Amino acid sequence: MSNDIITRIIPDRLTTRSHRALRSWETLLIIIAISVFFINSFSSPYFLNPWNLSDATFNFTEKAMIAFAMAMLIVAGEIDLSVASIVALASTAMGYAMEAGFGTPALILTGLGTGLACGAFNGILVTRYGLPSIVVTIGTMSLFRGLSYIVLGDQAYTGYPSDFAFFGQGYVWWVISFELVLFLVLAIIYAVILHKTNFGRAVSAIGNNPVAAQFSGIRVGRVKFILFLLTGLMSGVAAVCLTSRLGSTRPSIAFGWELEIVTMVVLGGVSILGGSGTIIGVVLAALIMGMVTFGFGLLNVPGIVMSIFIGLLLIAVIALPRLWDMAKTAKKKRS
Amino acid sequence: MITQFIKSREALLVLAIGLLLALISTRFSGFITPTNLANVFQDTSILIMLALGQMVVILTRCIDLSVASNLALCGMVVGLINMAVPGLPIPFLLLVAVLLGAFLGAINGILVWKIDIPPIVVTLGTLTIYRGTIFLISGGEWINAHEMSASFKAFPRYELLGQPVLSWIAVVSIIIFYLLVVRTPLGRAFYAVGGNPHAAVYTGIDVGFTRFLAFVFSGAIAGVCGYLWVARYAVAYVDVAGGFELEVVAACVIGGISIAGGIGTVGGAVLGAIFLGIIKNALPVVDISPFWQLAISGSAIIIAVAVNARSERKKGRIILKKAENVA
Numbered sequence: 001m002s003n004d005i006i007t008r009i010i011p012d013r014l015t016t017r018s019h020r021a022l023r024s025w026e027t028l029l030i031i032i033a034i035s036v037f038f039i040n041s042f043s044s045p046y047f048l049n050p051w052n053l054s055d056a057t058f059n060f061t062e063k064a065m066i067a068f069a070m071a072m073l074i075v076a077g078e079i080d081l082s083v084a085s086i087v088a089l090a091s092t093a094m095g096y097a098m099e100a101g102f103g104t105p106a107l108i109l110t111g112l113g114t115g116l117a118c119g120a121f122n123g124i125l126v127t128r129y130g131l132p133s134i135v136v137t138i139g140t141m142s143l144f145r146g147l148s149y150i151v152l153g154d155q156a157y158t159g160y161p162s163d164f165a166f167f168g169q170g171y172v173w174w175v176i177s178f179e180l181v182l183f184l185v186l187a188i189i190y191a192v193i194l195h196k197t198n199f200g201r202a203v204s205a206i207g208n209n210p211v212a213a214q215f216s217g218i219r220v221g222r223v224k225f226i227l228f229l230l231t232g233l234m235s236g237v238a239a240v241c242l243t244s245r246l247g248s249t250r251p252s253i254a255f256g257w258e259l260e261i262v263t264m265v266v267l268g269g270v271s272i273l274g275g276s277g278t279i280i281g282v283v284l285a286a287l288i289m290g291m292v293t294f295g296f297g298l299l300n301v302p303g304i305v306m307s308i309f310i311g312l313l314l315i316a317v318i319a320l321p322r323l324w325d326m327a328k329t330a331k332k333k334r335s
Numbered sequence: 336m337i338t339q340f341i342k343s344r345e346a347l348l349v350l351a352i353g354l355l356l357a358l359i360s361t362r363f364s365g366f367i368t369p370t371n372l373a374n375v376f377q378d379t380s381i382l383i384m385l386a387l388g389q390m391v392v393i394l395t396r397c398i399d400l401s402v403a404s405n406l407a408l409c410g411m412v413v414g415l416i417n418m419a420v421p422g423l424p425i426p427f428l429l430l431v432a433v434l435l436g437a438f439l440g441a442i443n444g445i446l447v448w449k450i451d452i453p454p455i456v457v458t459l460g461t462l463t464i465y466r467g468t469i470f471l472i473s474g475g476e477w478i479n480a481h482e483m484s485a486s487f488k489a490f491p492r493y494e495l496l497g498q499p500v501l502s503w504i505a506v507v508s509i510i511i512f513y514l515l516v517v518r519t520p521l522g523r524a525f526y527a528v529g530g531n532p533h534a535a536v537y538t539g540i541d542v543g544f545t546r547f548l549a550f551v552f553s554g555a556i557a558g559v560c561g562y563l564w565v566a567r568y569a570v571a572y573v574d575v576a577g578g579f580e581l582e583v584v585a586a587c588v589i590g591g592i593s594i595a596g597g598i599g600t601v602g603g604a605v606l607g608a609i610f611l612g613i614i615k616n617a618l619p620v621v622d623i624s625p626f627w628q629l630a631i632s633g634s635a636i637i638i639a640v641a642v643n644a645r646s647e648r649k650k651g652r653i654i655l656k657k658a659e660n661v662a
Contacts, residue, residue: 146630
């Protein structure tokens, strides 16, 4: 038995895969989501109605579409606070095109095109001129919504064609709305892009260390520019859905969404400092925020009280794990 | 010293403001009379004060997005106190506003200091929490002019040496912040923490505590502004100053305060706020629809940040090329 080769397994990681999965951010989100679901279904008899649940999805689908692109942007270490204003400008452009007599396909192209153009504008300012994205997009946030106000003032566009209504009000099958399907499809697409492609790896690399990424052959400026384009495009998509759902455009449309979307992304476990985050986390965060909104709505709790809860949730989910870690290290030091 | 001033950021802003005023006066000469300019200053006072508080926070490489909600909450609390006990003296109410504002700022500061959460996340959270709290304590009701005592409403308008108290408070705040930033060790610490946090640690500065103090200052001045806002417009409701936090940040950016921390002056913050204030006040008199205001201030921010980036790049020697610029 002397020629037996003694093998020794050195593990890649000290914790097992299932152990890590159990302790991940997503698991925490799933637990929160399930408890919100149960609390809601016990507290209101109307919650478990399929049509009500279907209605509830409209609370978050449009915001979540933008949040996917925003998540990638934040992973890459940038941010776009102008998204809600892009929605407003794209919606205004669609209204303008509608008044000029264009049909539904042209309206959609207008919306998406405006979104892309706005994203390109942000992208050029940030990547070409090296300006900090948070300030640039605070500026374009005023600029884009300002342009909508210049066009519309206190007026509104109404009277969109009836076949345009499908995108925000249509149902694909039974209670499954078009928006919900689009949300799921986009979630899968973005998850694949971020987690399974070279581009996604490049995005994470840039977020962790832009200088190192540059030296390892990643075209940092170009990747960031594409991310701004994507965020603009998704804002355009959200503008199409929202405008179609509301059937009208006012310059104040989607006001304050940028903060809700950033909250959604951060709640989803994406590090605001860049470098890490998952799309499934953002999907779960969107579900949680949507269900909390809907559940509180059923209990006649005003929207603003719900926003306190979202704010507390945002701080708590980040603070609690850190406090836990701090308590643990303090314990170790003592012993 | 004079050549230094001419090259400085403030000189550029003074020039821009001068040009702006000249342009406005060609359309409407009454705008540049001293009385009207004093009115514009009075109208901009609150923005100036908030910009000063925000400047200190931005200097330490943080950001405070909760100032407008903080302002609204303090305003509502003071308004409710006044409604319940109309006889209380104004200095007492001011003290309440300052302390409550400082307390709300301290909450932000503690979260940034002790738990090390990124400031943008903290203040994004407290922005909604403070705003929601106003709804909870007021039940969504408005406090209207007739429910406020006469002295409560009159205080900011009370004239002292020909100018309203509101303007004087702004002037005093400017002086206090100037002395704080330029003449005290704490002021130097603000710059040090923002300029290079690691180096600041080695010079014996407690980075977290300095940031905490910056948030307390920003909160305290937001509290004062809360009372002034509510008293001046004689109304308090949930959405007071909604979205004003971005205007405050905009004033700082236009004033040349670097969002990356460590760069900026009191003069810059004040001039940036005045620049926005002039635009806001001038649009109606030169027959431009007020709906243009948002787009104009947006453009001003973008131009200002582009100018900032150019002047900041000159300073210091670049040893390693920045990754973003190579591509």
